[in-house]
Amino acid sequence: MRNNQGMTAQVTRTDILDVAREQVLERGVPLTHPQIVEVMRTGDDRLQDLLALAHEVRMKYQGPSVEVEGIVSLKTGGCPEDCHFCSQSGQFTSPVRSVWLNVPELVRAAKQTAATGASEFCIVAAVRGPDDTLMEQMREGVAAIRAAVDINVAASLGMLSREQVDDLVDMGVHRYNHNLEAGRSYFPNVVTTHSFDERWDTCLMVKESGMELCCGGLVGMGETIEQRAELAAQLGELEPHEVPLNFLNPRPGTPFGDLPPMETGDALRTIAAFRLALPRTILRYAGGRELTLGDLGTRDGLLGGINAVIVGNYLTTLGRDPREDLALLDELEMPIKALNETF
Amino acid sequence: MLDGDAVGPVARTSAPGAWCGQCGEALDAGEHARCARRAELEPPRFCVHCRRRMKVQVTPGAWTATCVQHGTVEQPTWG
Numbered sequence: 001m002r003n004n005q006g007m008t009a010q011v012t013r014t015d016i017l018d019v020a021r022e023q024v025l026e027r028g029v030p031l032t033h034p035q036i037v038e039v040m041r042t043g044d045d046r047l048q049d050l051l052a053l054a055h056e057v058r059m060k061y062q063g064p065s066v067e068v069e070g071i072v073s074l075k076t077g078g079c080p081e082d083c084h085f086c087s088q089s090g091q092f093t094s095p096v097r098s099v100w101l102n103v104p105e106l107v108r109a110a111k112q113t114a115a116t117g118a119s120e121f122c123i124v125a126a127v128r129g130p131d132d133t134l135m136e137q138m139r140e141g142v143a144a145i146r147a148a149v150d151i152n153v154a155a156s157l158g159m160l161s162r163e164q165v166d167d168l169v170d171m172g173v174h175r176y177n178h179n180l181e182a183g184r185s186y187f188p189n190v191v192t193t194h195s196f197d198e199r200w201d202t203c204l205m206v207k208e209s210g211m212e213l214c215c216g217g218l219v220g221m222g223e224t225i226e227q228r229a230e231l232a233a234q235l236g237e238l239e240p241h242e243v244p245l246n247f248l249n250p251r252p253g254t255p256f257g258d259l260p261p262m263e264t265g266d267a268l269r270t271i272a273a274f275r276l277a278l279p280r281t282i283l284r285y286a287g288g289r290e291l292t293l294g295d296l297g298t299r300d301g302l303l304g305g306i307n308a309v310i311v312g313n314y315l316t317t318l319g320r321d322p323r324e325d326l327a328l329l330d331e332l333e334m335p336i337k338a339l340n341e342t343f
Numbered sequence: 344m345l346d347g348d349a350v351g352p353v354a355r356t357s358a359p360g361a362w363c364g365q366c367g368e369a370l371d372a373g374e375h376a377r378c379a380r381r382a383e384l385e386p387p388r389f390c391v392h393c394r395r396r397m398k399v400q401v402t403p404g405a406w407t408a409t410c411v412q413h414g415t416v417e418q419p420t421w422g
Binding site for chain 1: 366367383384385386388389396397398399400401402403404405406420421
């Protein structure tokens with residue numbers, strides 16, 4: 001794990017924001033796990049200072065651009081896994097039914113996304129891992145999108161074999177999403193049908209393949225502050241190109257369906273802490289921000305470390321009107337990242 | 344989309360239903376304020392006419408919900 005033992009000792013003697021300023025902003029060294037915990041415990045009276053620092057770090061190492069992405073579910077519902085936050089598991093009493101999107105509708109969705117100015121379009125399937133039918137659907141769909149739409153195509157299809165990783169590279173998929181979902185110690189409380197290490201292995205294969213790795217998780221699932229910080233630290237160890245940060249949106253019929261939404265202040269502290277743990281990584285607003293942050297919190301997060309957004313609808317739920325997000329970015333003078341721009 | 348039949352999208356959208364599209368319970372029984380709030384960020388999951396669970400596809404700019412008995416509704420969410 002990226003670490004700085006010398007700084008860890010100082011945490012107990014000096015203000016954590018002063019430490020983070022010197023360590024992360026000035027030297028580019030990510031926070032350690034104990035330091036992330038301390039940042040996540042920042043009081044409400046220091047929250048604006050924390051967000052301002054995280055924003056400085058984002059601006060120094062990532063710049064003002066914001067990467068915009070749209071996502072679509074190619075195969076919805078009927079998943080054999082038991083991720084406790086997910087309405088698409090076939091093991092719960094969620095009302096979500098299984099449905100497949102055809103290739104013309106997939107291309108239409110990519111065009112809708114590109115029309116917002118987005119540079120990324122991610123195709124997602126609710127599966128443990130892709131079978132031959134899904135891989136063939138991907139092959140046809142990615143080719144059709146690339147022929148018709150000027151947009152980068154990403155994918156999220158669960159756990160992969162080495163051969164499937166290579167196939168996705170051959171198709172032209174430039175980024176692959178596979179979340180850790182939770183820190184290692186809390187993961188068994190979230191998923192029991194596969195292990196943290198299985199997820200980790202797919203992430204490593206994706207990185208080795210040359211595809212960009214998109215890997216994040218969810219917060220607000222009943223984890224402790226230490227476990228939430230652990231997710232950030234383990235993501236720092238993995239060094240993905242992008243981290244999507246989801247806030248639990250409790251889904252009816254799932255084991256986490258009755259959990260309360262995360263407090264806005266805690267969500268903002270989490271955003272800033274993740275930025276300080278991952279200074280050079282794209283940090284994306286993913287699901288749940290409408291419920292957890294609302295309009296004002298969304299703005300605060302963009303000024304507190306976030307530099308990427310998912311626009312439009314999600315996989316099974318609805319998002320804000322993209323025009324509202326784009327107007328906010330314009331107001332904040334944060335240009336949309338161009339198609340071939342790199343951070 | 345179904346086109347033109349008596350139980351197609353026109354009938355679905357114009358006729359009031361008896362069931363809540365969010366929770367699937369009867370509209371005249373119990374409280375549906377939470378369902379109404381949820382509907383701002385959720386497509387319906389149950390057919391308001393027959394309470395069947397629908398096949399729902401969400402795309403970046405729309406949702407489509409299909410009841411095997413009462414047809415399909417497509418709702419743009421922006422643009």
